[in-house]
Amino acid sequence: MVDQVARTRRKPRADAERNRERLLEAASEVFNLGKAEGSLEAVARQAGVGIGTLYRHFPTREALFEAIYRREVQQLVALAEQLRKDPSSLGAVRRWVHALVGFISVKKGMSAALAVVAQSSSQLAICMVEQMTQALDTLLQRAAAEGEIRDDIGADNILRALVGICYMQDGPDWQSSVLRVVDVFIDGLRRDRR
Structure with a gap:
């Protein structure tokens, strides 16, 4: 149980943090162009990650x-x-x-x-x-x-x-x-x- 609590409090892995930042940057670029209706797939593609990675960070x-x-x-x-x-x-x-x-x-x-x-x-x-x-x-x-x-x-x-x-x-x-x-x-x- 202590192990599980310690795992949930760990900082995100460095690659996960980089992916999150890339997703936010890509989404800002997409929406800055006025493409709010743009698909989340387009955001993931712009960030160079898969759609599953996007949904892990941002479920909606x-x-x-x-x-x-x-x-x-x-x-x-x-x-x-x-x-x-x-x-x-x-x-x-x-x-x-x-x-x-x-x-x-x-x-x-x-x-x-x-x-x-x-x-x-x-x-x-x-x-x-x-x-x-x-x-x-x-x-x-x-x-x-x-x-x-x-x-x-x-x-x-x-x-x-x-x-x-x-x-x-x-x-x-x-x-x-x-x-x-x-x-x-x-x-x-x-x-x-x-």
């Missing part, structure tokens, strides 16, 4: 989408932490927001499935939004303290605006269009230096 489509969502948010939080050391506080905000547009592009490709995940786990969605808000808020506070941007707008307002901008755009080149608008938006946050 929703489990895969939830894992992608969590991973993308964790990457945004980690990026904010890295960008705290960026010499330009405004540049750090801009880079993080550009990364957020990439996150939203993956999310747009999974929107129908994520709606199901959000309904079944509203706490997950709330937790993820809180993490992104805190990550951006850290960067905004630094930029405001350094006099680079206004201090009268919060991360939650900016996130809502950016999500709205992203979801109003469609078509094959929507990301580059959004990034142009986002740059104008960020420039609008700058303090008037007259």
Whole structure:
């Protein structure tokens, strides 16, 4: 019995972890192209693993989408932490927001499935939004303290605006269009230096 408990607590094997990461990366690429209806077989093929490996890690489509969502948010939080050391506080905000547009592009490709995940786990969605808000808020506070941007707008307002901008755009080149608008938006946050 002790042996069985010890086995269940072991860390996953290194190759299993690599396969899981490859699956998440492949699924993000597939969904980033707007192929939410793409088959799980296509995701497995893109990752270079068999469908059985995919199902061992993610028994349902929703489990895969939830894992992608969590991973993308964790990457945004980690990026904010890295960008705290960026010499330009405004540049750090801009880079993080550009990364957020990439996150939203993956999310747009999974929107129908994520709606199901959000309904079944509203706490997950709330937790993820809180993490992104805190990550951006850290960067905004630094930029405001350094006099680079206004201090009268919060991360939650900016996130809502950016999500709205992203979801109003469609078509094959929507990301580059959004990034142009986002740059104008960020420039609008700058303090008037007259």
